[in-house]
Amino acid sequence: MTSFVQNEDKLIASPQALKDLEKKDQARLLISSDSHGDYKILQSIIRQFGPDCDAFIFCGDGAGDIAKLLESARGDGDLAKAIPPVMAFVRGNCDPDLYPLSDAKYLKFPDYQTLNVNGQKILITHGHNAGVNFGLQNLAYSMQLQESKLAFYGHTHIARQDNFGEYKIVNPGSCSKPRGGQAAGFAIATLGKNFVDIAFIKIISSGGECKSFEVLKNPY
Secondary structure (H helix, E strand, O other), rough: OOOOEEEEOOHHHHHHHHHHHOOOEEEEEEEEOOOOOOOHHHHHHHHHHHOOOOOEEEEEOOOHHHHHHHHEEEEEEEEHOOOOOOOOEEEOOOOOOOOEEEOEEEEEEEEEEEEEEEEEEEEEEEEEHHHHHHHOOHHHHHHHOOOOOOOOOOOOOOOOOEEEOOOEEEEEEOOOOOOOOOOOOOEEEEEOOOOOEEEEEEEEOOOOEEEEEEEEOOOO
């Protein structure tokens, strides 16, 4: 079960969970973004896919949903067990730096976050500060500075995967308000020592409730 305490690096994880993730030969990462207040969808994703993943990454614009997820898990044992042992999240352009919790504490949402997975350094950001609406050059430059070859971002609400030589940049799309004619969705990344596989997942919902999911070969 995840330790729901934010550490100095602004991750939700115990020291042991972070060590385990860094040493894993193969890890599964659940990546979502831009829930914009649609907590039901976010919770559905966690309940169904969280138990089989080693980390949950949220790329911004849904700070309130992340806070509600953690608050709800305190009184819901099944939800608590479904949340992966490592959580990483960042501030979107619609998010505050700090989000209040019921115990008079605050969740801190950084503009950038890094996560070490089986020896690989992952860069996480929302993307608005890097101008991703106009291209990925600034984000790719940030990856070089951070010595990261894999990055996740949000903001555009459009799922896509871009490869620049040995660099891979992934947007999971929006789980609530998709654009570009796409369906609402998220992604799962499988990281091995020598490979990164990205699966884009389409959300099939009705009446505001998530009914089922479908794996897409291509999100475009």
